[in-house]
Amino acid sequence: MNQNKRLIIGEGKISGYISIFLAIVCFGSVICAYFPEYLTTADFRKLYTPKHIKWVLLGLLVLSFGFALTSFVLSKKTKLGFLAILIIGGTILIGNGLPEHQDIDYKSFTIGLDWLLLDILISAFIFIPIELFLPKRTNQTKFHPEWRTDLVYFIIGHLLIQVTGVLVQLPAVVAFSGIGLGGFHSWVQSIWFIPQLFLALFVSDLFQWTGHYFFHKLPFLWRFHAVHHSTKDIDWLAGSRTHFLDLIVVRAISFLPIYVFGFSTPVFTTYIVIVSIQAVLAHSNTRINFGFFKYIFVTPQYHHWHHSADPKAYDKNFAIHFPFIDMLFGTYYPMGDTWPESTGLGEAKFPKGFIPQFIFPFTKNPLQENEIEDPSER
Structure with missing residues (x-):
């Protein structure tokens, strides 16, 4: 992708990236549900319950699938929608084995994957549309040359x-x-x-x-x-x-x-x-x-x-x-x-x-x- 070119509405790339992002969040959430004692922080578990998370995940999966279909319709050449559907399928497949309820053992140290997923979902939901539709620097693409480095900082800061x-x-x-x-x-x-x-x-x-x-x-x-x-x-x-x-x-x-x-x-x-x-x-x-x-x-x-x-x-x-x-x-x-x-x-x-x-x-x-x-x- 040209680093100096902004994403353009109607190409199918925006919907494709959104579908992949939502699918990855859902997949990560299911992994957290399998290993909550290691991948979730005790202080943040009170913010959500398994019942609520289940319906939120279902809604996100539906949204991800909808954006994937939109990506297909707008751009038949893009592979983004197809990749999102693969992640959605994998999430549904491994998520079917989750128990309805499980006791979580306390661990003195955990990885904050749940906090990472919650914060990036909320932040992206608020700020990506703002920057997409109301940017100050209109020539600054969402995927600027060092966006991967910034994402690594975001991920590590939340996991730790x-x-x-x-x-x-x-x-x-x-x-x-x-x-x-x-x-x-x-x-x-x-x-x-x-x-x-x-x-x-x-x-x-x-x-x-x-x-x-x-x-x-x-x-x-x-x-x-x-x-x-x-x-x-x-x-x-x-x-x-x-x-x-x-x-x-x-x-x-x-x-x-x-x-x-x-x-x-x-x-x-x-x-x-x-x-x-x-x-x-x-x-x-x-x-x-x-x-x-x-x-x-x-x-x-x-x-x-x-x-x-x-x-x-x-x-x-x-x-x-x-x-x-x-x-x-x-x-x-x-x-x-x-x-x-x-x-x-x-x-x-x-x-x-x-x-x-x-x-x-x-x-x-x-x-x-x-x-x-x-x-x-x-």
């Missing part, structure tokens, strides 16, 4: 959700457990839901801003954060491209106030949902006009300027939720109605692929190897 969760919470638990925060937690949880939610978003964003700032300003840390900025094609999937060390450290810093304040369960759950959606939305390739809200909440335009290859926008717009935090610290970029012409690390060369990008910051200094501007000199 239990590992990252433990590592993120560890500093807060070690530093603040057992110091008698019960009374403070009770006071915080007595606050009305909306202001308590705003407080959770604010304090976490404030700490996240701090971690994010130092990853830009300290040359050694910038080695790792440069991985996230290396992508030249920003979209909802590209936001997952983050080095493991960068991911753990910044999230751990952001989690500190969440742990100390001890927000109520409804607030914490809502906070997780907002963080998950906004992190993906901020990177999405969409021209949706948020109007006045772009001065209140971080939008794609706001965060794309953070990724800008234009030196005048370097080290700006660090916030994840609230632009006023950048305004307070003098790191706000006055973007107006403009968008950056390009994103990434300019002409600097950066290794391609997940493994080379993981190793690179440990072995080489990208500031010297690729002549990327030293962040301390900005």
